[in-house]
Amino acid sequence: MFFSPLDPDHPYFALPSQHQRDLIWSLLGPALLDCPWSPTSPELLSKACEWQQWIAEIGCAPEYRSPRLGLMFEQIWHQYLELCGNRWQANLQIQQQKKTIGEFDLLVESQASAQQQWHLELALKFYLGFNQDWIGPNRRDYLADKIRHTRDKQLQLSHNPAAHELLKSHNWRSLQPQALMRGCLFHPADKDISATLPEDVNPQHWRGHWIHQSNAQHYLPQGDWYLLSKPQWISPARVDFSVDRDTLLRHKDTHFRHIETALCAVQLEKNKAGFWCEQQRWLIMPDHWPKPA
Template sequence: MNLTSRITSVVNATPLDTVITGISTFFLSELKYKQLPEITLPVNRRLGHLIEKVVSELINASENYQLLHENVQIVQNKQTIGELDFIIQHTETKEIIHLELAYKFYLYDASISDDVSKNWIGPNRRDALHEKIAKLQQKQLPLLYHEATKTALPYLKLDSIIQKVCVLSYLYLPYTQKIALDADYQKAVAGYYMNFETFQRLDNPAKAYHIPSKKAWGIHPASNENWSSFEDVKEKIKHNLTEKRALLCWQKHKDTFETFFIVWW
């Protein structure tokens, strides 16, 4: 995995705005630094943990924010009841922020509901955007004011801390379907999704493909150097779909690149 591309993908990712989340948004563009930091990413870590590491290093490298705490375990009666992602402070205003981070991929399925906000689901239909937002609102943010948090962070005035979220999201629409989306959703659209039959039908010899590992999701495919033909990737795709695992696919066609999901449902 190209580390520079991984870092750049986080910096350039689109955070969902307050209009969607109902929570004040922290934009990574607020971080000011002379150059992107050099980051050593941990091995054998899940995608979410890799992104947390990148954001942590970006905050540390910034000139206008200080990282006070990260991954704060909140323990009650010897049991961990939750975790606070970041506590950061603006170096000039001294404003302290409790920041919750998410890095998510959602596909739009209009058959779920008449409510657009409830139609964004995970690639394998095991999670949903509205559920993630509800968790942030009802569990993650209220955790700051839990009695056990006072013990974990005794030197902070918790009531004066501002809370924000950074929900970095990649949204995918069904192939060929025209979906009327508000601009707040549209700016986070990263591609489309299709089933295997459509993928096979659209293939031609001029196209090349790569199935990135989940750790590389969100990286722009132009950084990839190893490409394969349809015949080289089809068995891997069919096997994963049989196991009900949707796959992200990068496509190169002449000088253009596309990113899309191939789904089993």
């Protein structure tokens, strides 16, 4: 498994396409959780650890059905399972009295584990610590709610009587439920804001920082910077150029005069090949966050 930050000369940063880096990080990047129902190193990733032997077989990205990062993450996993030759089925819906009562994210039969069958719930999440809560940038999503919903509802689907015949008809049996969560937790740079982690969080999770935009001048470190677009959030960035801190701050001021969405800024170091490689990730938030505008 990989840990953040990666050395700029790590083989990961030598991968030529963002999609290859997204795929490898989605598989081997730090797990968001570490608990019995969401382990950091699931058996299903045994082939992924040999990534340098097969990554060249992955060319272009799939034709994504949606720009939403969570759905892109799911399709990245589908591509990996195809490469491994595993039998899998995605988004199998459970219906009762013509109503959908649940859906399996992913069902997998692993050829490498004596045909072990898994029910996987996949998630790619980004949360900011604010006192007792970890909140998504859009304020509608909470880490505590996601943990509870995944553990108590999604991973219990195979025990639902309505699912038994459906699973049997698709030749799924004795499923082992697990959640596989990736993403980044942004800790407050402002020492006046606390952030308490839930006990199920992996201590070695992908860690970023966040700050209100009016305090960015005080907290953002000196260095070379780049602003990520949303599709670039999935994995640590490798880019061709950087800007200095003053240029970043001027852009930040212009942005927040007109727009109230978060800015994702990464601090960079240049590697021996001449590419700029992410070493720190920051979210710059409007001053009213997490309150509504």
